[in-house]
Amino acid sequence: MNAVISQRWWKEAVVxxxxxxxxxxxxxxGTGDIPGIIERLDYLKDxxxxxxxxxxxxxxxxxxxxxxxxxYQGILxxxxxxxxxxxxxxxxxxxxxxxxxxxxxxHSSDEHPWFTESRSSKDNPKRDWYIWRDGKPNGAPxxxxxxxxxxxxxxxxxxxxxxxxxxFSRKQPDLNWENAEMRQAVYxxxxxxxxxxxxxxxxxxITHIRKEPGFPDLPNPKHLAAVPSHEMHRNKDGILExxxxxxxxxxxxxxxxxxxxxNGVNVEQAADWVGEDQGxxxxxxxxxxxxxxxxxxxxxxDLPKLKQTLTRWQKGLEGNGWNALFVENHDIPRITSTWxxxxxxxxxxxxxxxxxxxxxxxxxxxYQGQELGMTNHPFTALDQFxxxxxxxxxxxxxxxxxxxxxxxxDLLSSSxxxxxxxxxxxxxxxxxxxxxxxxxxxxxxxxxxxxxxQADDPNSVLNFYKAMIRMRRAEPTLVYGTYDLVLxxxxxxxxxxxxxxxxxxxxxxxxxxxxxxxxxxxxxxxETGLCLSNYADAAEQPADRLRPWEARLYRx
Ligand code: NOJ
Numbered sequence: 347m348n349a350v351i352s353q354r355w356w357k358e359a360v361v362x363x364x365x366x367x368x369x370x371x372x373x374x375x376g377t378g379d380i381p382g383i384i385e386r387l388d389y390l391k392d393x394x395x396x397x398x399x400x401x402x403x404x405x406x407x408x409x410x411x412x413x414x415x416x417x418y419q420g421i422l423x424x425x426x427x428x429x430x431x432x433x434x435x436x437x438x439x440x441x442x443x444x445x446x447x448x449x450x451x452x453h454s455s456d457e458h459p460w461f462t463e464s465r466s467s468k469d470n471p472k473r474d475w476y477i478w479r480d481g482k483p484n485g486a487p488x489x490x491x492x493x494x495x496x497x498x499x500x501x502x503x504x505x506x507x508x509x510x511x512x513x514f515s516r517k518q519p520d521l522n523w524e525n526a527e528m529r530q531a532v533y534x535x536x537x538x539x540x541x542x543x544x545x546x547x548x549x550x551x552i553t554h555i556r557k558e559p560g561f562p563d564l565p566n567p568k569h570l571a572a573v574p575s576h577e578m579h580r581n582k583d584g585i586l587e588x589x590x591x592x593x594x595x596x597x598x599x600x601x602x603x604x605x606x607x608x609n610g611v612n613v614e615q616a617a618d619w620v621g622e623d624q625g626x627x628x629x630x631x632x633x634x635x636x637x638x639x640x641x642x643x644x645x646x647x648d649l650p651k652l653k654q655t656l657t658r659w660q661k662g663l664e665g666n667g668w669n670a671l672f673v674e675n676h677d678i679p680r681i682t683s684t685w686x687x688x689x690x691x692x693x694x695x696x697x698x699x700x701x702x703x704x705x706x707x708x709x710x711x712x713y714q715g716q717e718l719g720m721t722n723h724p725f726t727a728l729d730q731f732x733x734x735x736x737x738x739x740x741x742x743x744x745x746x747x748x749x750x751x752x753x754x755x756d757l758l759s760s761s762x763x764x765x766x767x768x769x770x771x772x773x774x775x776x777x778x779x780x781x782x783x784x785x786x787x788x789x790x791x792x793x794x795x796x797x798x799x800q801a802d803d804p805n806s807v808l809n810f811y812k813a814m815i816r817m818r819r820a821e822p823t824l825v826y827g828t829y830d831l832v833l834x835x836x837x838x839x840x841x842x843x844x845x846x847x848x849x850x851x852x853x854x855x856x857x858x859x860x861x862x863x864x865x866x867x868x869x870x871x872x873e874t875g876l877c878l879s880n881y882a883d884a885a886e887q888p889a890d891r892l893r894p895w896e897a898r899l900y901r902x
Pocket of ligand 1: 410413450514550551607676677
C-alpha cells in the first residue's frame with residue numbers, strides 16, 4: 347500500500363446524496379421532508395453507506411429548489427423544524443451515519459435579510475456585501491456577462507438605480523467575497539452548524555466566488571444579448587486566498603469532511619485545493635468528466651476519453667490529494683439513461699457503470715435512486731419541467747423561434763428534473779413516496795423499478811450496490827490501493843487494477859452492447875478469484891470474455 351497516503355474516515359466512507367424534496371414525504375403534503383428521511387434511515391444503514399449529504403434544507407423561496415437561501419440558520423418549513431433536524435442528526439449518529447450539509451455561499455436568496463438590507467439604500471452598511479454597479483451611460487447593464495441560467499447576469503434595482511450581479515438566477519444575488527465583514531458572517535454561520543455536530547459540508551459553486559477585477563465586457567462577435575462568461579468568474583487567480591481564509595476560520599478546527607463543487611479546476615490545480623498539506627478542502631467534484639456527458643446530456647459514451655480523464659485525476663491526485671467519485675447528482679440526467687441501455691440491458695448497464703467508478707481510489711458518492719438504476723423521466727410537455735434552468739432556457743429558446751417538440755426532445759435528455767423525480771420506494775400508489783400529490787411527476791416505471799422489489803431480488807441493482815459497499819469496507823486495498831489503467835485504448839471495456847502491498851484486484855467492465863473477447867493486459871485472474879459480478883453465472887466464464895455490459899471484480 348502506498349505509504350504516503352494517510353488514513354482518514356472520510357476516505358473509507360461511502361456518501362449518499364439526498365435531494366430532500368424528492369426522498370421521502372413524512373407528512374403527506376407531496377414534498378419530501380426531514381421526518382421522511384428519518385423514516386428511511388434504516389434503509390440507508392442497510393444499504394451500507396456512512397455519510398448522508400443533504401441538498402439545502404434551509405428556508406428558501408425555492409426559485410432554485412433551495413440553492414437560494416433566505417436564512418442560513420433555519421429549516422425550510424416544508425421540510426420540518428429545527429427540532430426535526432436535531433432529531434435527524436441524533437438518529438443518524440446513533441446508527442453511525444454522518445451528516446453533510448450543503449454550503450451555498452457564492453450567493454444567497456434575494457429574500458435573505460442581508461440582501462434586503464443591502465438593497466435598501468446605497469449607504470446601507472451591508473450594501474457592499476453584494477456586488478452593486480452602475481449601468482452603462484446608456485442604461486445597459488454594467489457589462490455583457492450572461493447568467494449561467496440564461497439572460498444577463500445583472501438585474502436592475504429601481505429603488506437605488508444600480509444593478510446587482512447574479513451568476514445564477516435573478517433571485518440568487520452573488521455575495522461579495524471581497525467584503526471581510528460578509529466573510530466573517532459566513533464563517534460564524536458555518537461554525538454554528540459545526541458546533542451543532544454536523545460532520546461537514548459540500549460547498550456549492552465555490553469556484554465562482556472571485557470575479558474578474560474591474561468586471562470588463564467580453565468580446566461579443568456574435569452580438570449576443572449576453573455572453574457566456576465563465577472565464578470571468580470561474581477559478582480566478584486569487585481565489586485560493588478566499589478558500590484558505592474560509593477553511594482556516596471554520597473546518598480546520600473540526601474533524602469533518604469537505605467537498606467543493608469545482609467547476610473550472612483542472613487536475614494540475616487540484617492539489618492546491620485538496621492537497622493534504624494545504625489545509626483547504628478534502629475533495630472536489632471535478633467537472634472535466636461532466637464534459638463527456640455532452641452539454642445536451644445525450645453524448646454517446648466516448649470510452650477512451652472517459653478513461654483518459656478519470657485516469658488523469660486518479661494519477662494526478664495519487665499521494666497528494668483524494669478524489670470524489672461520482673456519476674450522478676441532482677444536476678445531471680440519470681447515468682443509465684445517458685450512457686447505459688435502458689431498453690435491453692437496463693440492469694446490466696446500471697451495474698456495469700456502477701462498478702466502473704466505484705472501485706477507483708477516492709470516496710464514492712451515490713445519488714438517491716442511483717442504487718436502484720432509476721432512469722430519466724418520460725416528460726411529455728414543456729409545462730411539466732420545474733427547474734429554473736429549464737424554464738429560463740425554454741423562454742430563451744422560444745424567443746429564438748424553436749418549436750415545442752424540438753425543445754421537449756432536448757430537455758428530455760438534458761433537464762436536471764430527470765434526476766429530481768421522487769424516489770421509487772415501491773410499486774404502490776405514488777411509488778410509496780407520498781400519500782399526497784407529488785411536487786414533481788413520479789416515473790411510471792416505479793411499477794417494476796423500485797426499492798421494495800429490489801430488496802428481495804438477489805440480482806437487483808440495489809443488491810449489487812450493497813455488495814460493492816461491503817467489498818470496499820472489507821478490502822483496504824480497494825480504498826487505499828494504487829490505481830492503474832489497463833486496456834488503455836479499448837473502446838468497449840474499462841479495466842483497471844488496484845494494488846496494495848499484499849494484494850491486488852482487477853475491475854473489468856464491458857460498457858457496450860456487444861460481446862468482448864481479448865487480451866486483458868494483466869495476468870488472467872483465476873475463476874476462483876471472482877469477488878463480484880453482474881451476471882449470475884460469471885464464475886463459470888473465462889475472465890477474458892465479457893458479455894454485453896458484463897462487469898466483474900477479481901482478486902488477482
Ligand atoms: C450547483 C448546484 O448543484 C445547483 O443545483 C445549483 O443550481 C447551483 N449550484 C447554484 O447554487
